[in-house]
Amino acid sequence: MAIRTNSLALRLALPIAMIGLTAVGAAAPAQAAAPAERPTIEIAVPERVVTTAGATKTVPFEVVNAGQTAATGLVVDFARTGAAVDPRLGFKPPQGCTATGCPAGDLAPGARKTLTFTVAPTAELPAAGASIDLVVRDAGGEWRESTSVTVVREASGVDLETAPIPDIALVAGESAVLPISVRNNGNQPTEGVGLALAGHRYITFPSKYSNCVEVKELPGVVCVFNLTLAPGATFGMSPSTPLTIAADPATPGPANYTAGVAALSLEDEENDAALAAATKAARKPGAKLQLEPAARSLAAGRDELNEWDNSTSFLVKVPKNPADSVAIGDDFEGKIGDTRTVKVGFRNDGPATVLPRSKSWIHAAKVRIPSGLKLTKVDKLCVPNGDGEPSWNSPGQVSGHDYLCVAAKPLAAGERQLFSFTAKIEDGENEDKGTITVDGGVQDSKTTNNAAKIEVKLTTGGGSGGGSGDGSGGSGGGLAITGAPTGRIATAGMLLVLTGTLALVLTRRRRPA
Known part of the structure; x- marks a missing residue:
């Protein structure tokens, strides 16, 4: 079953220990090539996907080369035997793929490839749901990695989705406006919405709004909005109250820093001190950060069906800073x-x-x-x-x-x-x-x-x-x-590299086929 937690840092899936940077441009001395090894391939995908009656859900998955050996000629299969996915799932494969699989190409060490498929379960889907097998293998079939996704259908519920944010190039000491968009893909409204933003300690979210509070646990800020997000509705930041992201003047560079945004339902705010503090602050006078509708639907439970797509992460790319x-x-x-x-x-x-x-x-x-x-x-x-x-x-x-x-x-x-x-x-x-x-x-x-x-x-x-x-x-x-x-x-074994990743936003698992 889906994991739920009252820890805001875990909800955002970007705890301090996993928020890091990757230095770029620093060359190392040439060293002897290591013997060829089997690539270390991981599949990052939600363990459980929940849809509401008649709704379509987009599901991302990542193929990650987590080792030091290049992977060539990768193939993705959507069933271990090559058979079609259960038709009751309403499965549509990624663009360019067939119903049973597709080529995924080559992956250098550390590289990743993101694909998306959609599901629209029919009324015939069993209450326990059904699974989709995801298999990544080499073209010759010498090795493979696999995992599965369970899709279930609920009668009703709220399903917040945070749209992806592109990577941002940011000179140390400067700031940029964040393009945030949140959609309710469920068939029930949510009364009130929270936004949590987190980043590396050099990356901040300057707050001048009374409905936002700083949260050291992230580190970052949490903002709350007293509005109703109706089914099918999409909200974005109002141009009159931009939300910015900044890089400290002393930020080391060149480097890529991970940051993230998560949309939160407020129904259980009493169980989270950060949400409660932001809600209390929002009642005080002062300028308020505002969301405004980007699109509304005519469409008229559970407080949140899928937590895995409430969050999105992106890179803040800081150039050389001497x-x-x-x-x-x-x-x-x-x-x-x-x-x-x-x-x-x-x-x-x-x-x-x-x-x-x-x-x-x-x-x-x-x-x-x-x-x-x-x-x-x-x-x-x-x-x-x-x-x-x-x-x-x-x-x-x-x-x-x-x-x-x-x-x-x-x-x-x-x-x-x-x-x-x-x-x-x-x-x-x-x-x-x-x-x-x-x-x-x-x-x-x-x-x-x-x-x-x-x-x-x-x-x-x-x-x-x-x-x-x-x-x-x-x-x-x-x-x-x-x-x-x-x-x-x-x-000597003294190197330590912390890398920000979607590994906690999507449940990463590796299992032998």
Whole structure:
């Protein structure tokens, strides 16, 4: 049966953990090709579709390549045996397909293809409904993935649908008007409508209306409207009260951010604090965000038949927004035999926040410790970067003089990441000079300050107490810029990519045929 929840974040199907970004334009070093594997194909589709008597329902489904291997010559079948779908479902296949299936083409890793079909069940459909099998396979039939959709028919009910919103190109610091449209595809009216909007923390929905409240849980806003959405009626935002979406001036870019909109029935507002708060705020004086009818039908239960199409998600595409990564050096200062600790690293001189780690890049630096030292302790965010692969299983390990150090989080403008190295000064002859070289990624156009020196400075007498450790070192001038080897970082298993997706709007399932 359909899943219902009182959590607004789950209703919207875009909880914080699933709202993310995908960096674009950051190239990774070439690596050896992995052996060919079977593509990892997933089918995203509602588990249960409910229609009202005599109504037609449009059902989207996605074929997703969730793996790293390209999929070629994909075929979609609408029944495991190639037989026709149950005629009582009133099934109409996607455009360009036959009643039993169609070619779906090729899918690169991470790509997806969206198709839609319609159902209009007849009165002969059993009370328990009937199922449509969706099968995705290769042209040769060597492998297949499948799932099913159960279609049932209800006598009456409300069925809110949110129209898709196209992707939006938005420069950091700017805003755009959202084209929102909501339709009641049911045969019962809904008294009152709510809209929930959510996005990544850099994506906001500036609210100047008294019937909208901010909801940190999303994060985003919830707005309520005291109007009746009749069966067949479609409403959109009134031009006199535009609803906007904005990108923070510090938004990292280039990147694609996921945002979403959901239409909500207000019948159960007492079970949701956000809806209740927005309803209470709407009673106060002030400018109100307004919906107005885009079309009305003559057509004259349940409060919501299909929650899966109440929501829609879209990408906010932010172009390059610079973030200047500056290397910070330091000196081991003391006399022979002293043990000293230095702090080296990098700083973000902005104006934007640095992009988070992705599959192709991570904010990191190569550190070469000068000769004449015996390292005794290394920062836990650094791993050896010499022969063999680095390991994150032994923080603080000491091996060699070359290290790879990564930022613990995306740095905002003015923030810095420092890494500590402790060593005993053994020799004043430093034939092998020390450096730190930061890889600022696609945002960093100013590379003249990406390297800084790490030196040994011998003192006489009692010594000065060693390196400053305050991270105040300057840029490295003409030192070579080579960048961090992201392949090694990936091998170390430190990459984390959060991707906004429709996977929670549509119930994604994979089952072997």
